[in-house]
Amino acid sequence: MIVLFTDYGQSGLYVGQLHTVIQQYAPGTHVIDLIHSLPRFNIQSAAYLLPAYTQSLPNGTVIVCVVDPGVGGNRPHAVVRADGCFYVGPDNGIFDVLVQQASQYTVFHIDWPLPVSNTFHGRDVYAPVASKIHQSGDLDSLDCKVAVHRPTRLAADLAEIIYIDSYGNAMTGMRVSMLKSGVRLSVDGHSLPRASTFSNVPIGECFWYENSNGLIEIAANQASAAEIFDLDIGVKVSIRN
């Protein structure tokens, strides 16, 4: 199984090209569009979403991870083997939270031998590399070397909005498992109660909860929390003990 995790936009011309390339390199492979609506150019947001949304994938899954404002520049092409899965993408910070949260990992840098466009490494490098890893089960068929992962710039958790879904629910980069019990959450001066699910609060009211992937998320029952609080990617939340 190859899983795609990008900021390409679901509906445009890029996702389909990834799929066609993968079918040429690894015919019949099951390919899943996990997300293509990552906030554009926002490496930090992708870095926090990546471990939360891939941690339960089965061993051997290959994840193509592309948020890459520096495409065509000289950051290396990386493969991270972490806790049984393979993550393929630019070594530009997108893997920084993943490796912090992983119980074990190795980072590889890849030399890709074929001609490559200046602006679409997802199609020209990462999809072929992912296909080859998927077919062989490892990196044997690739020209790669183990790389030292540079000191991490991102904290393991982030008290900011990192994603807003189509309902207007706003995810933070904080894992609930890292919180002390009894904490309070506030955003833009508003203190929010904790609830376990939507129907525990009146319609239209806001709360925070542990989302289905373990992150703190701000939501409203049958309404858009993002609209109510005018939330956007990067808005800070605060935690008070």
Place this chain on the structure above:
Amino acid sequence: MIVLFTDYGQSGLYVGQLHTVIQQYAPGTHVIDLIHSLPRFNIQSAAYLLPAYTQSLPNGTVIVCVVDPGVGGNRPHAVVRADGCFYVGPDNGIFDVLVQQASQYTVFHIDWPLPVSNTFHGRDVYAPVASKIHQSGDLDSLDCKVAVHRPTRLAADLAEIIYIDSYGNAMTGMRVSMLKSGVRLSVDGHSLPRASTFSNVPIGECFWYENSNGLIEIAANQASAAEIFDLDIGVKVSIRN
């Protein structure tokens, strides 16, 4: 074949998780995204679209149906076996029109044994249940019991806009087959002519027609009927004999 019918939004993080779960429970299954842009939280709209857009699916198809504002609450998990197909989702009214229009059906309630999140039953219950039905061809491997379907609250047809597509065409919940011939349709005080296809009216002009799934639909030739009449989900249409 498993078919997905939800209000999750096409581009976000939810649809891909359904796909990965299904591949874990039923590897290699062909999964089709029929729609993920159902009007949010709107059970009624989904209920009328469901039979219209699944009636021609082949026997044995399993349809995962999720519009579920009460997720985490105590409505039962249901499977409806109707006219050769299996429909899996919350028993919250989403199946009310389906069972009315079906020539035969049975409703089952399911006890799902594994841990479940409070907010994502599509991933944690309905996708696994659908996978098991798809693999066994029936409900044998599930802990289920036949349920009495409570009296139906929704009429078999609804003279309202229930969906607006990306062209701005507006579907109603009325089947054309239920109309007497020679009726007139009006919306917001405007009487609309019937036409059989777009090119039968001048560019920019509005009409109604039998859409390709048997519903009354309001459209305009190369323009957006929804914009012209400021239509939205829930707007009433009237039929005059």
Place this chain on the structure above:
Amino acid sequence: MIVLFTDYGQSGLYVGQLHTVIQQYAPGTHVIDLIHSLPRFNIQSAAYLLPAYTQSLPNGTVIVCVVDPGVGGNRPHAVVRADGCFYVGPDNGIFDVLVQQASQYTVFHIDWPLPVSNTFHGRDVYAPVASKIHQSGDLDSLDCKVAVHRPTRLAADLAEIIYIDSYGNAMTGMRVSMLKSGVRLSVDGHSLPRASTFSNVPIGECFWYENSNGLIEIAANQASAAEIFDLDIGVKVSIRN
């Protein structure tokens, strides 16, 4: 492999129906959504994108091409066999640039024997025809005859914006390979420098480049060129030697 290329919108009810029909006619076929966000009703835009985005598909690929404002009218159903691939869709001009750029091609017109809706020929004709071609490897199982392709109305290249992607990059219908070296590009009175990739210009600045499919494209580094210049489909660009 069957590839879909339409203006249906990714998220609505149409794409999924194409997929279900293909699985009924050709079970197990790998189907790829190349694009469903083609500019609506805009045959010209689709005509220029089609060869650019399908030229590298492997031999035998079947591409379903639908932008069809005249659906239900009397334009023929066509299959174009060009350079090893099969293109299926309405003969309404969508294939005009493809055949000009192809090194060899044949156009066929198809009589489809089964009942057809007035408004969804993609589902009722082109998806079944594509499935049959995919399964047999040719048109043998279809009722078709070679058609004379009428004189082409579209030039081989077009100095206009034909598509704007989700980043705000604006593609033209001009292939870079057709340009003399040293030309200058301007749009709306602004002269744009050429760059090979995004990171070669300062953040926020606009440039033009050869996109990964060989077309002239206007972009900005980590910003939306479409917003900066208020670009839209149909805006002219000019080339000065």
